[in-house]
Amino acid sequence: MKGEGGGGKGEGRFGMGPAANETDVAMMRRALELARGAAAMGEIPVGAVVYETATGAVLGEGANLRHTRKDPAAHAELIAIRAAAARVGDWRLNHCTLVVTLEPCAMCAGLIVNARLGRVVFGCADPKAGACGSLYRLTEDARLNHRVEPIAGVLGEESAELLRGFFRERRRAGGGE
Numbered sequence: 001m002k003g004e005g006g007g008g009k010g011e012g013r014f015g016m017g018p019a020a021n022e023t024d025v026a027m028m029r030r031a032l033e034l035a036r037g038a039a040a041m042g043e044i045p046v047g048a049v050v051y052e053t054a055t056g057a058v059l060g061e062g063a064n065l066r067h068t069r070k071d072p073a074a075h076a077e078l079i080a081i082r083a084a085a086a087r088v089g090d091w092r093l094n095h096c097t098l099v100v101t102l103e104p105c106a107m108c109a110g111l112i113v114n115a116r117l118g119r120v121v122f123g124c125a126d127p128k129a130g131a132c133g134s135l136y137r138l139t140e141d142a143r144l145n146h147r148v149e150p151i152a153g154v155l156g157e158e159s160a161e162l163l164r165g166f167f168r169e170r171r172r173a174g175g176g177e
């Protein structure tokens, strides 16, 4: 069935794992809004939300701000996770879900493990840098002391189209990475 949680790249490779719910999809829509905001600032459009799994309360939000902050670590997930930890008053986020429009990179996947995120949901796969199934499966590595199986492909096509549109526009404008 091609439901709202389905579609997008990466589906299938993740097999019979956990599934996305309605709250995940709603949070992904918010993450897409944050990503569009980043694009408006000339940033590669990636957005992230951390919410409390049981209640659906938003604890942190973030968008990619590498250029704006001149910070190579200013990824959407990192900003959202730090905001959530500050809000909760604890570095452990076992009771939380991270929703991000693009598959997390190695840095962010490492942070997901370190922050003990309970659930991870992402939009489109990142074949060039993804560490949640594409290049690595960092968050599922049995050697690490925390594991979480990501849910892939939630509104994945919208997320991928947002990225494609951004790069298309940038090429047209003559900008480079």
Ligand SMILES: [Zn+2]
Residues within 6 Å of the ligand: 075, 077, 104, 105, 106, 107, 108, 109
């Ligand atoms: Zn990252």
